[in-house]
Amino acid sequence: MSDSxxxxxxxxxxxxxxxxxxxxxMWVFLATEVMFFGGMFLGYTIYRSTYPEAFADASNxxxxxxxxxxxxxxxxxxxTMALAVRSAQxxxxxxxxxxxxxxxxxxxxFLGIKFTEYYAKIEEHLxxxxxxxxAGPLGRAAQIFFSFYFAMTGMHALHMIIGLALLTALIVKxxxxxxxxxxxxxxxxxxxxxxxxxIVWIFLFPLLYLVGRxxx
Amino acid sequence: MKSDHVVSIKxxxxxxxxxxxxxxxxxxxxxxxxxxxxxxxxxxxxxxxxALLVILFFMHVRYSSRLTxxxxxxxxxWLMILLSLTxxxxxxxxxxxxxxx
Amino acid sequence: xxxxVEERRQHYxxxxxxxxxxxxxxxxxRIAWLYLVGVTFFFFVGGLFATLIRLELxxxxxxxxxxxxxxxxxxxxxxxxxxFFLIPSIPAVLGNFLIPxxxxxxDLAFPRLNLASxxxxxxxxxxxxxxxxxxGVDTGWTFYTPYSSIYSNTHVALTVIGIFIxxxxxxxxxxxxxxxxxxxxxxxxxxxxxxxxxxxxxATSIIFILGTPVIAITLALVALERLxxxxxxxxxxxxxxxxxxxxxxxxxxxxVYIMILPGMGVISELITCFSRKRVFGYDFIAFSSLAIAVLxxxxxxxxxxxxxxSVYASMIFSLLSMLVAIPSAxxxxxxxxxxxKGSISFDAPMLYALGFIGLFTIGGLTGLFLATxxxxxxxxxxxxxxxxxxxxxxxSAVMAYLGGIHFWWPKMTGRKYPxxxxxxxxxxxxxxxxxxxxxQFVLGYLGMPRRYHVYPPEFQVLNVMSTAGxxxxxxxxxxxxxxxxxxxxxxxxxxxxxxxxxxxxxxTTSPPxxxxxxxxxxxxxxxxxxxxxxxxxxxxxxxxxxx
Numbered sequence: 001m002s003d004s005x006x007x008x009x010x011x012x013x014x015x016x017x018x019x020x021x022x023x024x025x026m027w028v029f030l031a032t033e034v035m036f037f038g039g040m041f042l043g044y045t046i047y048r049s050t051y052p053e054a055f056a057d058a059s060n061x062x063x064x065x066x067x068x069x070x071x072x073x074x075x076x077x078x079x080t081m082a083l084a085v086r087s088a089q090x091x092x093x094x095x096x097x098x099x100x101x102x103x104x105x106x107x108x109x110f111l112g113i114k115f116t117e118y119y120a121k122i123e124e125h126l127x128x129x130x131x132x133x134x135a136g137p138l139g140r141a142a143q144i145f146f147s148f149y150f151a152m153t154g155m156h157a158l159h160m161i162i163g164l165a166l167l168t169a170l171i172v173k174x175x176x177x178x179x180x181x182x183x184x185x186x187x188x189x190x191x192x193x194x195x196x197x198x199i200v201w202i203f204l205f206p207l208l209y210l211v212g213r214x215x216x
Numbered sequence: 217m218k219s220d221h222v223v224s225i226k227x228x229x230x231x232x233x234x235x236x237x238x239x240x241x242x243x244x245x246x247x248x249x250x251x252x253x254x255x256x257x258x259x260x261x262x263x264x265x266x267a268l269l270v271i272l273f274f275m276h277v278r279y280s281s282r283l284t285x286x287x288x289x290x291x292x293x294w295l296m297i298l299l300s301l302t303x304x305x306x307x308x309x310x311x312x313x314x315x316x317x
Numbered sequence: 318x319x320x321x322v323e324e325r326r327q328h329y330x331x332x333x334x335x336x337x338x339x340x341x342x343x344x345x346x347r348i349a350w351l352y353l354v355g356v357t358f359f360f361f362v363g364g365l366f367a368t369l370i371r372l373e374l375x376x377x378x379x380x381x382x383x384x385x386x387x388x389x390x391x392x393x394x395x396x397x398x399x400x401f402f403l404i405p406s407i408p409a410v411l412g413n414f415l416i417p418x419x420x421x422x423x424d425l426a427f428p429r430l431n432l433a434s435x436x437x438x439x440x441x442x443x444x445x446x447x448x449x450x451x452x453g454v455d456t457g458w459t460f461y462t463p464y465s466s467i468y469s470n471t472h473v474a475l476t477v478i479g480i481f482i483x484x485x486x487x488x489x490x491x492x493x494x495x496x497x498x499x500x501x502x503x504x505x506x507x508x509x510x511x512x513x514x515x516x517x518x519x520a521t522s523i524i525f526i527l528g529t530p531v532i533a534i535t536l537a538l539v540a541l542e543r544l545x546x547x548x549x550x551x552x553x554x555x556x557x558x559x560x561x562x563x564x565x566x567x568x569x570x571x572x573v574y575i576m577i578l579p580g581m582g583v584i585s586e587l588i589t590c591f592s593r594k595r596v597f598g599y600d601f602i603a604f605s606s607l608a609i610a611v612l613x614x615x616x617x618x619x620x621x622x623x624x625x626x627s628v629y630a631s632m633i634f635s636l637l638s639m640l641v642a643i644p645s646a647x648x649x650x651x652x653x654x655x656x657x658k659g660s661i662s663f664d665a666p667m668l669y670a671l672g673f674i675g676l677f678t679i680g681g682l683t684g685l686f687l688a689t690x691x692x693x694x695x696x697x698x699x700x701x702x703x704x705x706x707x708x709x710x711x712x713s714a715v716m717a718y719l720g721g722i723h724f725w726w727p728k729m730t731g732r733k734y735p736x737x738x739x740x741x742x743x744x745x746x747x748x749x750x751x752x753x754x755x756x757q758f759v760l761g762y763l764g765m766p767r768r769y770h771v772y773p774p775e776f777q778v779l780n781v782m783s784t785a786g787x788x789x790x791x792x793x794x795x796x797x798x799x800x801x802x803x804x805x806x807x808x809x810x811x812x813x814x815x816x817x818x819x820x821x822x823x824x825t826t827s828p829p830x831x832x833x834x835x836x837x838x839x840x841x842x843x844x845x846x847x848x849x850x851x852x853x854x855x856x857x858x859x860x861x862x863x864x
Contacts, residue, residue: 009428010423010424010832011417011422011423011424011425011426011428011501012426012501013501017500017501020500021426021427021496021497021499021500021501023284024283024284024287024495024496024499024500025426025427025492025496027284027287027288028287028491028492028495028496028526029488029492030291031287031288031290031291031294031526031527032488032492032526032527032529032530033530034291034292034294034295035291035294035295035298035526035527035528035530035531036530036531036533036534037534038294038295038298038299038530038531038534039298039530039531039534039535039538039564039567040534040538041295041299042298042299042302042560042563042564043538043549043560043564045299045303046302046303046306046557046560047555047557047560049303049306049307050306050555050557051555064243064246067243068239068240068243071239072236072239075232075235075236075239075266076232078232078235078270078274079228079229079231079232079235079274081274082223082228082273082274083225083228086222086223086225086228089220089222090222128545128546128547128548129545129546129547130546140553140554140555141554141555143548143554144548144549144551144554144555144556147547147548147549148549150547151538151541151547151549155534191274191275192275195270195271195274195275196275198270198274199267199270199271202263202266202267202270203263203267205239205242205263206242206246206259206260206262206263207259209246210242210243210246210255210259211256213246213247214246214247214248214249214250214255215249216247283499290527291527294527294614297614297615298531298567301615301617301618301630301633301634302560302563302567304627304629304630304633305559305563305618305621305626305627305630306557306559306627308627308629308630309625309626309627311627311629312627312628312629
């Protein structure tokens with residue numbers, strides 16, 4: 001794949017070098033994201049080991065149905081994203097656009113469900129701060145649980161929103177025929193990002209929603 | 217770097233199916249008291265398997281160069297450093313009885 | 318070469334003019350200059366805070382500033398110097414300029430990300446300056462909770478947001494370096510033919526990538542707690558102050574290796590050139606850089622020996638901290654062995670390099686004192702610690718930075734600086750530095766705590782010595798600022814390789830063309846082939862620089 005007639009940025013020798021650099025670059029970025037979310041996973045782990053009952057109790061206030069549905073939705077969006085990348089690899093423009101749009105829709109659905117959950121938590125006075133209200137002695141550590149709930153799902157949601165923006169840009173470009181079997185790196189890279197955001201949720205779901213169900 | 221390997225729709229669908237099954241399994245298993253910390257262990261194992269499937273197949277790491285594997289591994293390895301050394305402190309704080317008064 | 322001929326040749330500085338051509342550049346060499354201006358500015362801002370600190374400490378009473386103000390001074394000094402000077406200095410200035418040249422590439426892998434990283438750095442800096450202007454922050458650069466997250470009445474959120482933003486500058490730089498070094502080396506430039514400067518920056522970039530995100534999330538959580546009451550560190554809820562410290566030091570310890578590894582890379586280049594010798598133990602130095610980067614992530618708990626950390630964890634961290642000294646020592650031994658039977662010349666860069674070796678040895682050894690649990694109980698939070706890290710950060714890192722700036726100045730500008738004045742400045746800096754900081758070892762051992770603006774009268778003599786040293790040091794720093802700027806216009810025009818050094822950067826013109834080489838090189842020889850007549854690369858005829 002060293003066809004020097006393929007356009008590439010001038011600092012690279014050829015398109016293959018550019019592709020390799022872009023691919024590695026995205027993985028390096030994802031490594032930073034692992035550490036970024038990792039800090040919050042550390043804090044969560046420490047407090048859960050210190051306050052197991054409070055975490056179990058607080059976790060049961062989350063809606064397991066919405067959480068499970070959302071997990072399935074996000075995994076579905078990863079599926080459609082993988083199919084989008086595949087379409088790009090095959091140079092199939094219309095399926096590419098369709099799968100990107102499907103991914104966008106599923107991602108937006110995820111966020112919609114998420115914000116519905118947030119709204120419910122606001123009503124139930126489970127948002128940390130002056131309005132927080134939780135009956136019983138577990139209330140103090142429960143507030144810590146909810147701090148992590150909002151910090152981690154909030155940071156995750158922020159990454160989803162950025163992902164939706166990237167998908168939108170891709171849809172526009174794909175619609176204009178900018179990608180082909182020879183050049184589809186942006187689709188590939190957004191795919192990597194999107195799958196990573198999915199993986200974060202794959203861990204968030206059991207850690208936030210499934211702590212104390214067996215004690216209910 | 218990755219090869220130009222194109223994965224079949226069949227394989228993607230199988231992975232997707234497996235992920236959905238595991239999601240239902242982890243949600244269901246959460247209601248069964250497995251004793252001690254086993255619930256957490258099972259949940260994390262299932263999550264790790266799901267993550268592995270996404271990484272290997274959706275993210276094409278199965279078909280990528282060793283260098284990619286190193287970069288992927290490094291991220292998770294470093295997270296383990298953060299978790300394990302910090303837990304080494306938190307979990308061992310009460311081992312030494314403190315002398316009172 | 319005479320003046321007028323040089324003026325006509327096109328290179329990266331004169332290829333176009335105007336503010337836009339600089340602020341919208343994607344040329345790594347111009348971006349290096351943008352960073353140079355930025356870090357120099359913040360160096361003197363940090364120096365201003367240091368001046369006020371040292372003036373206050375002339376007398377045992379708190380007579381220059383109030384306690385709260387003093388707290389702000391040492392906080393802002395630390396924040397400015399660490400995040401806005403030391404961490405970016407060598408990588409973003411010299412690394413940016415030299416890495417593509419040293420590996421035989423036209424630019425870094427992602428030139429636009431490179432420019433973005435500079436803008437992000439400036440944006441973060443502006444936030445922090447705004448916090449300073451609005452009254453500053455008094456938590457110490459370590460931002461320990463719950464003081465920083467709940468009780469401090471100063472501009473914590475603004476400052477930590479500034480640092481958060483600037484962290485992305487580091488991350489993008491590290492990303493760029495790693496990808497570039499992996500994928501864009503010239504034909505024949507194998508990993509083990511790379512200059513050790515490149516190895517050092519690769520190791521540094523590992524830390525940028527894997528460490529910086531952790532402090533980013535940590536400071537973000539502090540900001541969230543201050544702004545929205547998300548009480549993760551709140552002791553009233555059962556929050557653990559040590560959680561913050563673990564998260565903070567997980568980055569901030571490796572951060573000190575960010576600050577020293579690039580300097581070590583510079584030293585490898587200087588020692589070889591000014592002894593006219595191959596480096597002793599190339600492989601060992603290369604692997605030591607990686608070892609420092611990796612081991613550096615395993616020792617952070619040595620900052621927490623007296624915080625309430627479990628003694629078992631402390632023992633583990635103490636042992637690991639001893640281990641991390643080994644690769645650093647290997648480097649010092651190898652540089653010394655390189656000097657042995659070398660043909661030594663004492664140009665200004667070499668004076669800085671020799672100073673580095675001595676001062677780094679002292680700084681590093683005193684680090685071992687601190688890593689020893691029992692000793693640390695006695696000297697933690699005293700001036701012993703302050704002396705230790707200033708020997709590394711100022712006596713070593715800043716001197717490596719200045720040595721590097723002087724060494725590559727002809728390449729960057731096409732001009733030489735005035736050598737006698739430069740040597741004088743180097744000596745002034747060395748003497749001023751030692752007078753400033755050696756007394757602080759004694760003060761710390763005698764028990765003077767850090768971060769106090771008042772002290773027992775018996776400590777005054779040593780404090781006066783320290784302040785006197787600081788004033789000499791200040792003179793030493795102002796001199797290069799003055800003569801380097803002067804040399805831009807009046808310096809002797811430099812040729813391609815005024816030092817007769819080895820390395821691809823010396824096989825192109827001074828200053829280089831925008832794409833670095835008229836003809837892209839193919840490497841056929843090892844690095845540091847001093848004593849050999851041939852250059853490291855050959856230049857196949859007819860291969861154009863631009864595709």
